[in-house]
Amino acid sequence: MLMSKTVNRLWELDFLRGVAILLMVFFHLMYDLHEFYNLPIHYQEGFIFLTGKASATLFILLAGVSCSLSKSNLKRGRNLLFIAILLTIITMIAVPGSNIIFGILHFLAISILLYPIFHRWSPGILMVFGTIIIGLQYFTALLTPSTNLLFPLGFISKDFFSVDYYPLIPYLGLFLYGIALGKLLYPDKKSRFFYWSFAKPLILLGQHSLFIYLTHQPILLLLLYLFFK
Numbered sequence: 356m357l358m359s360k361t362v363n364r365l366w367e368l369d370f371l372r373g374v375a376i377l378l379m380v381f382f383h384l385m386y387d388l389h390e391f392y393n394l395p396i397h398y399q400e401g402f403i404f405l406t407g408k409a410s411a412t413l414f415i416l417l418a419g420v421s422c423s424l425s426k427s428n429l430k431r432g433r434n435l436l437f438i439a440i441l442l443t444i445i446t447m448i449a450v451p452g453s454n455i456i457f458g459i460l461h462f463l464a465i466s467i468l469l470y471p472i473f474h475r476w477s478p479g480i481l482m483v484f485g486t487i488i489i490g491l492q493y494f495t496a497l498l499t500p501s502t503n504l505l506f507p508l509g510f511i512s513k514d515f516f517s518v519d520y521y522p523l524i525p526y527l528g529l530f531l532y533g534i535a536l537g538k539l540l541y542p543d544k545k546s547r548f549f550y551w552s553f554a555k556p557l558i559l560l561g562q563h564s565l566f567i568y569l570t571h572q573p574i575l576l577l578l579l580y581l582f583f584k
Contacts, residue, residue, distance in 0.1 A: 364562070365424070365546050366554070368417055372564045373557030375417070378410035380571050387575055392583060411459055414564075415526055418463050419533015422470045424544050432467035435565075439464050442569070446518075457507055458519030460568075465507065465523070466530045478535040485531030492525035 385403045389396040398404060422428050439460035446455050455461075473481060495509040503515050509522030540547055560567065 365541065365544075366550055366558055367546060367548050368420060369558045369561030370551070370554050371413055372417055372561030373554075373559070374561075375410045375413035376560045376564055376567050377557070378406045378413070379568070380575070382407035382410060383572060384575055387572075387579055391576070392579065411521065412529060414459065415463070415466075415521075415529040416533040416536065418466065419530040419535075420537035420541070421533075422467055422530075423534050423537030424541060428467050428470045432464050432470075435460060435467065436464035438565075438569070453518045454516065455519045456515075456517035457522060458517065459521045461507075462521035462523070462526055463530075466527060469527075470534070473531060473534055476534075478538045481531045481535035481538075485528035485535070487528070488523075488531070489525040489528035495522075495524055 382398065382403060385396050385398045388394040389398055396403065398407070425431065439458065442460060443455050443458075446453055476484070492509065498510060500510050500512055503510075503512050505511075506515060507523055509524035511522075
């Protein structure tokens, strides 16, 4: 049922984050079943692969939209970068060989910290520049540098490995698309949609997306261990 409701947050953004959370948990469940229990699940192609990419795309676009609405981007970016670095350290210790080097949290943190550069750009310029950055991925794919010094930009050597990797090229382009959408859809920072009361569970997930992101893998692995024990 559709109903009008005044909310402090833009409920539709939390709803979409909730959708992204569900897609992410599903993808990581398939990943865990294959990597840790050798089930014949092809998570690197087809529908399962697309769910993972759809989840990441939603998170990046929504981060851009949120930046266009927030006044505390510097604080948010710093906090997220600290969490991302901590996650890398914990992962290296807990699961040797499963390093996370510039994963999606690192990418989002750096993108948020870069937001002041793009703050005053018009939606049109943001879309054009975003498209150029996305197109540059075809250039980076042609190069195989001997070092990984420019790994945040997407220039990596053949021996580079990261379980989760979201370089600025091309993903900053999606972030800029998100900023443009925020400027176009929410010039007055008010919701443009009727509140869907039945969407509350997904909205709740979206409101706690970072906590769920950080905790869902240990929970999944524990549940799978108990199931296969």
